[in-house]
Amino acid sequence: MNQAELNKTKQLPPKEDRHKLFGSVDPGPRTKPIEKEKMADLQNSKKDFLFNIDMVGISNVKHPITIPSQLTPEIQTTIGTFSFGSSIAQGSKGTNMSRFTEQLDKYHHEGFAIDIETLKSFTAELASRLKQEDAEVEVSFPWFFERKGPYSQLAGMNHADATIQVKYDQNTGYDVTVSLTGKITTLCPCSKEISEYSAHNQRGNVTMEVKLTEDFDEQKMDWKAALLEAAESNASARIHPVLKRPDEKMVTEQAYENPRFVEDIVRLVAADLYEYDFVEAFTVQCRNEESIHLHDAVATLSYDKKQELL
Template structure:
């Protein structure tokens, strides 16, 4: 067995000095908040007002509810928090944005359209601005069972919510969205082939502006619009009897990406709570190197 001489290392403070650490200097600037200069609140003519200023990519745990199991869940959301800024103000107090978010967290809030609308209203008052916008996205989990065996597992879709509040008009503007995965089977392939048809995974993204915030589970409504118009659903657990049913269902319901986009739009058009919407469908083609895409937007007020 080889013997190794034990190293004698300098202590941690000396090691830090070795790698460039220096002692702090004795500063002359004030350390108490009352005597610190506040550049952001110094009034002047700063050339232009700003429509949105704030922070993004804020990751934070949130509680949500669902009509699908699990009915109560904690997930990790990503926030964008912004407010307006008048021309006479240099900047906003950005620390207040996360400060309010933490206050809501301490109250164990449940994230929904109503609480998000209240958050955006409080943000206007807290930041002393005229307009605020809160945008949040999060993964939503729900149970799905195999169509033949009933074996279950958890699926997920990416959800999106936005609430804007305008103080002058006392007006809330809520928006919602989803990105969900589906299966599509190519109608052309089915038509020209002696047997079989190629299929692919499709990604559906829906964004909708609402007349007002709603109290029911809009997540389920958007998920159904995306999935029930596809060739077949995706499943976390598929036994052979399930796989037979799913593949046969896809064969019975061929969809071009254009078909899927239009059928989803029809469902959204029939939802009374939606004011306008955007739909984008993207098929990850199984026999092509490229993706197939289709998109449309529609407003019921035009």
């Protein structure tokens, strides 16, 4: 029996009747206006609504974005996860949520490259669109970079997780925070010290959250590459997507020669961030996925250069 004959063995009701079978009903009377200017705008109601709201907006908005990079590939397309918001005064009921995605779509059609200057313009324009004194945007994305094996020079793609947060206030200006989580190799100093041979190692996750100085120039410095270097250059060894046997020998020997506790990692990375002129304040965390324990090892360090001036 062919497919046409099989289709004729069961007689189904028309699609409209099938929908009614599962609960669909005929449209009711339409009495409210369909023109926007005639519709009630509850969010723009003005009364005493008891409290100011620190931030209201939308989050978990996924959208294609373009990322500039000083490492290969220099231009890359990836997926950004956005959050948008603004404060609401006690005298206003709420915000118009559609204006956040309207703003995103506008920038998308203009070619939305995710750099700090573009995001500054975005937040100032968003505040104006919302008729508020402030606005903020946060976007997180995977950032890819080419990594070659130390001996073979065979290349592959690594990635780190990056975030940019820009806050705008018409009275105080911009506040820019960036963060990067990169993966490293760490070899346990205690294991190396007490063992007759070998030492356990593990993958470490270094997260750096950095407040940038007001004069930071992204044209001169790629903050992503700088933070990645701070994490990787202080590790026992770097992570590689492609390793041939000569590469693996070099990487494992390097790790053995540079044992690191999580405490060592956060202090060494902090020293590099401290020396970066474009960093005003920072928090560093290292989380090791322990290879001979079921738990992770974690260390965190925070520092604010401005406190030195007090």
